Amino acid sequence: MQFWRLHPAVAIGASGSKPKLRSDTEGSVLTDNTVTLKCHIDLSTGWKFYWYKNTQNTEKMTTETNSYTINSVKVSDGGQYWCRAGRGEPDYYTDYSDGLWINVKESPKPVVCVDPDKQLFRGETVTLRCDIQDTGDTEWTYSWTVKKTNNRNIITQCNTQECKINNIQQTDSGKYTCRGKIREQYTKMSDSVTLTVSSDKPQTVLSVSPQQWLTEGDSVTLMCEVRSSSTGWTFSWFTVQSLYSVNKDYYQLINSSGGSKGIYTVSSVTVKHTGVYMCRAERGDPVYHTEYSNTQTLWITGVSPSVSLIIRPNRSQHFSSESLSLSCEDHSKSTGWTVRRYTHKLKPCSSSDWRSTGTTSTCTIRSLYTSDTGVYWCQSESGEKLHPVNISVHNVDVILDSPVHPVTEGDPLTLRCLYRYKNPSNLTAEFYKDGSVVQNQTTGDMMIIPTVSKSHEGFYYCKHPERGESPKSWISVRVAGSSSLGLIVGLCLGLSFMFLMFFLVLLWCYKNKKLSRSSSAVSPQQNISQTSDQKQTEDGYTPLQFGDTHLYDCINKADNKDTCAENLATMS
Template identity: 55%
Template sequence: MELSQLPLVFLLISNIHSGHNEDIPKPTLTVLQKSLLFSGDSVTLRCEVDQSWDVWEFLWSKNSNHESTEGEIKTINSVKVSDRGEYRCRARIGGHYTHYSEPVTVTIYDIPKPTLTVLPQSSLFTGDSVTLRCEVNQSWDHLEFLWSKNSNIESTEAATKTIKSVKVSDGGEYRCRAQRGGHYTYYSKPVTLTIYGKPKSKVTIKPDQHVFRGETVTLRCDMDDSEGVTSWQYSWYKESSASVFSKLQEHTFSFVTESDAGKYSCYGVERGGSLRSHRSNKVTLRVSDRAQAVLSVSPQKWLTEGDSVTLICKVYGSSTGWTFSWYTVSSGNRYHYELPSDSSRGAGGNYTVSSAALNHTGVYVCTAERGNLVYNTTYSNKQPLWVTGVSLPVSLIISPSRSQHFTSVFLSLSCEDQSNSDRWTVRRYTDSWWLEDCSSSDWGSQTGSTCTISSTSTSDTGVYWCQSESEENSHSVNITVHSGVILESPVHPVTEGETMTLRCIYEYASPPYIRADFYKDGSLIQNQTTEMIISNVSKSHEGFYYCKHPERGESPSWISVTASSRTSRSDGLNLVIIGVTAGLTVTFLIIVFSTLLWCYRNNKGERSQSPSSVSQHQNSSQTSEQNQSEAGNNTLLSGDAHIYESVDTTINNGKVTDCLSGPSEHIYAEIELRSTSLLGKTSKSSDTVYSKLTLVTYQGPGSSDVTCTRVK
């Protein structure tokens, strides 16, 4: 210290000793860095006295503990949590001290590790909402939070991160950390979000969506793509009601009634979680009064031995889960039914007889059942099935020619027989009266082989056929009588390859044909038309056709298609050709013989021969012999004897001569007459007549006309 300063120092000391405390200085303590520090940071504190004397010594204390002598600046290069506290300082000269500075608190934190939480849970379905929260234990202000997914680039966001409608792409590993200034916390533990496709609830109804009063019905709710969920709690709704009527996966109606009908839906919620499925589509449950079995026959009910026939049993409006049983009506009792011996063939709904025999004749019914608690339908309608040994050449002709008729109209049924060998009676089978003859009943009157119904009624619906006095039967025809709308359809089975036209008729319309929708086996095939035409009919067109008008009702009709019988049709055509040919041939042969005989008698003795004519005659004889041989080879019949004649003549200007090369016009005729069996079988006759006439006309040299005829 310089001498010039000594008086001041001594004066200060003197003042201190004399009690002038107000002159004792008070240092100012400052922190050069921020007071919020993390472990490892550096901090500097400065203790300043207003008098800038070099003689000062500085004393530092923490939390009022033991003082340490240090310089004016106190630096801690790497702070620890233990370095935090309240710091003070003072200065001294010799034994004289200044006042203590105001305390300064230094706060030091360990580097924290945030906690990352997920609400409601880390397993989610698409469309769900999720919230991630990053929390730091220390209550710091002005923190920034950094988020990363799958260790990719961080984004600065708030402490809470919300995804309102998650997608599968939102799945992954999330982490977060916080920062303040240039200081960062540790990373949180990662949290993995798993996103599943949201499952769709699905309703199924057993045994079927269309059930009948008294059946046991089960509604079941299932989840599609429910990966990640082991247990569901279900909620069932009916129609648009907001109330839940069941929380089971399966809800059963033990005895369903019409009041249970309606639209049902369901959804699922994860047990112990908040995952929720989509709500299912609404599925309609229909409940009818009583199941009715319907029996039909294809292709027809009237058969010849060896024909194939199928009885088809269906439950109207429902086709799932049924087991069918078949019965025949016991003879003498229309209300007693017996199982046919081969009824097991009809378990699937089709009872097929591949080769009909006489013992298959009878009246058939069917029933159906389904469910664990067996539910039975009523007996079906009765279907007669007749098998005859011979298919007779008689047809039942209906007028008007259609299978359906209105009530209170005139109806004619005629038995047409080409041979007219027997008197035929019209018979019928109806559900009301069973077997009846037209000639001995009050439903119709018969004149000859024609039965007339003066005024039809619904009780006339049934199967009609012709029966001879020897109890031979024709093929049957189905006739339906009712009011309203009918379908104009063919009376007899349609043959494959033919064209079929269907029309819808309303009895009170004029004209009667109306626009309607046409159905086959319950499916719409043509709408709003007056007629439906099917060209080139095949077996696939067989089925249950009806037309439907939205206001006037509908009319069913079974259309039967038969396989085309080319052989029988060809035989019939051959029969006609043979008959016509035989008649023409015989007539022509008689004319030729008469002409030859007349010519021979008038020209006897005038024939002369020349060498050239003899040669020509020999050639003609050789040709005749060759034709005889060909005719013999072409003969289709066998027999014990043959009648064969050959005549070679020439008519030339009114004279009978041999056939020469000289005439200007030559007519050569050859007629062939074969006697064959009508059925194309080998004849067993002892005699066979075979005649052939060939007519040939040609122009040659000369002026005369010559007709040469050879008859064999």
């Protein structure tokens, strides 16, 4: 009897069967992910599966199961794949499956964006956004991870593109990363972004440039700064149009166009700008506010050539224990002007220092103390304030002899080093402007600028090789003809000329008579002399600071605000 050996495929009727090749992902595969191919066919056991890529002539891989997995997919793994099954000896193969294209794309790397900033403050709201470059896909899901300071990785509850943390606390500090997911395919992990949360509110500091004491028409800039490396702030400005209140509950918001960047400029101040100012910064949604800044006081005065402030000795710096005399002289022969000052509080001269004679009121301080450093001005009975100047008193060996009032463009400027004790045998000294040497050591202790210009304005001090350096003083330069003094002088000279012509006509008409009234006529020389004296005594405005010292520091300190407000109110 002859037995025929049946082929296994014939035994199960598999001849001509065709597998179906499937992938566990739809669409593109992202690099670094895993993809699994399955060869589906209804067969009994004992079959092997053969995998092919790009061509059916070369066997790619053999597996005992109908699955073929590619781990950490690379772009080079992309292409067309087939599969078939086979078993027996000699092998019997099924048909090839239809080809399946596997498209491998470079996995995008998300970028974490933070709004408003990475440097945050307790109570703020921060939004983290996971941005994935355009891949044409829109069905992304997201996951966020934070690594704490103890190096623990924590998966957050955020699962959307934007992760919003309200009322952030210090415990939320850490390194945040994100990645996207689509059809079981993950992007690369983003670079980490470190969020640092401070427990304190940021400090906001307000400063004034160039100075706090101004004349109508001057320009002034208020600068608001958040003392932090954080960014994204906008700024609001507040004022009380009174010098006698520092209660923040009564501050009014200023509608300042352009001031949101932290710089508020008034190009031409008027008396109505006199007041107490402060600022505040804000950012985020909902809005987070900083504390209010320190206060800065602006004093704006008009120009009144009829009143002069005379200072003897006429310099801004003085040695302690010296004497100082300040006088308000009214050339219009009115009364009521007195010397006022602001040192640690607003006050007039003490009764023992005060002297009033006719149209001149004088304050004499017989022995200066450093506490006498301050701003001095003339004030009328109605409260009008004119001619504020800085006076500083120092317990040092060297001071700078510099003018109290501004120097007019075109005039000479003389600076000298003055010594408390006997002059040194070596009088050589150096003079500095804004920290840079403007005149090296000479044979004397004097520096002369023959013709002053606006560029000479700045902080000056002198330095002696043995006695040391003086404190700094601001030298202010006034543009020639910028004040009403020129107009007044011109009017005075014009009136003098008219009187002179009138006098000559009378003299011509009555040349044979000696008029008794001619002896009482006002001579033009007297008018010119008075005008010259007036020009010498007309003052300007110097900054409310000595080096880094501000006279209104007491107002800026929370613990002194009530005292300062009381002092200001009582002296109004």
